[in-house]
Amino acid sequence: MSRYLDWPDYLVIVALLVLYLFVGVFYGFRSHFTKLWHCICHSSTKEKSPEENLTPADDIFLGNRKITLLPIVASTMASFMSAVAIMGNNSEAYCYGIEFVMLILGYCIAFPVAAEVYTPVFYKLGVLSAHEVVYIAVVLYAPSLALSRVTGWPVYSSILISGILGTFYTALGGIRAVVWTDLIQTIVMLGGFVLILVFGCQQVGGIERIWEIASRDQRLNVLEAIHLQLPMNAVFLSVQMLTGLVTYAVFVGCDPKLNGEITDYDQIFPHLVMRLFSDIPVLRGLFLSTVFAAALSTLSSGVNGIACVLVEDVFMDIYLTVSKGSRLRRSRLTFIARFIAILFGLVIIGLAFLLQVVPAGVLRISFSIFGAIGGPILTVFTLGIIFPFINKWGALFGFLGSLVAGLTMIVGTLYFYTFQEHVLAPLTNATCSIVNSSVSTSAPSLVTAVTPAPPPEYGFSFFNLSYLYLTPFCLLVGLVIAVPISLLTALELTAF
Structure with missing residues (x-):
């Protein structure tokens, strides 16, 4: 198996990145292209478009609110399908x-509530909002792990490439460039x-074999939840989980991290791609583009949202x-x-560099x-709307x-977190020597294994709260504080 990408892979990646740039340049200079087209066609129409009555910010950040349904749905889904999710x-x-x-x-709970409670309020008010700066930095950092695995390049090279590219086409093309590139992505x-599912199933012996291995090694927990799938995100999440089972079936008995082939389990997706498509170089480049596409979709949407908030809510107020x-x-x-979009793109790139020292x-x-921040x-928003x-x-x-409660929980887990996660089934590289012998004459790797231990007894620690519960925890803390303070201050005002 080739450890790094070949030139056809780079050609595919560059072609897709150039396509994304073209979309940004096209929508950034669309008015010039339109004038040129009218000149060529000898068009002299000067009728005032209804769009001219809208503000420039509506055109830049909202596409005059006239972008069709399909690209909007695809863009929303692509923005949630970040490189963090894929890897x-x-x-x-x-x-x-x-x-x-x-x-x-x-x-099943969050999407209907967001659609029926929160979104109508923002839409009727015509306001814009986004609060994603730190998260986008994580999204930008994730594909750098993939690129470092398949190219041997340092992590910072991917951060610079993804950050500069996503910021560039978003700053030029605005929301239209974001939406249409998200559709492609x-x-x-x-x-x-x-x-990946097709080639993975073929390599390990079919979907029945994958299910057999996953069931034997306790990977098929909580399958009942599949019956509650929602379209789009639910389907994608299920595909990602199934891809994880394919990954486990492919590397069962030869864990790539224990064998020294990767340095972090977040790199196992690109490693799987290099394994499955070792004889098909172009497809390897296509799948690395998948990770880049996921990162760029979230990056572009976030940068556009942040810029629009600052322009509408900060700059325009000061200017007026x-x-x-x-x-x-x-x-x-x-x-x-x-x-502003370029400035925040640079800030996000800087934050992504800092994430290299975070061990999680x-x-x-x-x-x-x-x-901690979204909560x-x-x-x-909940207090104001409900x-x-x-x-x-x-x-x-x-x-x-x-906010204090959320940040305290993050810091506390770094120093007072006592719960240790353990794998469900043994991870070992005991069979790597057998696998390698068919393609190499090198000496067998040192056999290492991670076996599941019985769940240990932990003393109570408030900081053992799962990171998945931080949002409701912050919401609960905010409600507990806001309600009595509002009642007390209201009583004081009526007393005077």
């Missing part, structure tokens, strides 16, 4: 089984997973106050929006950030208390 979920299923599919239960990701209501030229606002896996890092933000009696003081202290 983290695969390693999770490989090491611990498919209990993670229980997230579909959360989808969704097709690439879905096609990649399907081919200073200029006493005078309108800002469209070209200048476009330049400012692109500058990308899945745990991302969920911890979602819980307080969810608290504020609890009308909450006043500004209750919301303020509820948010601060929730």
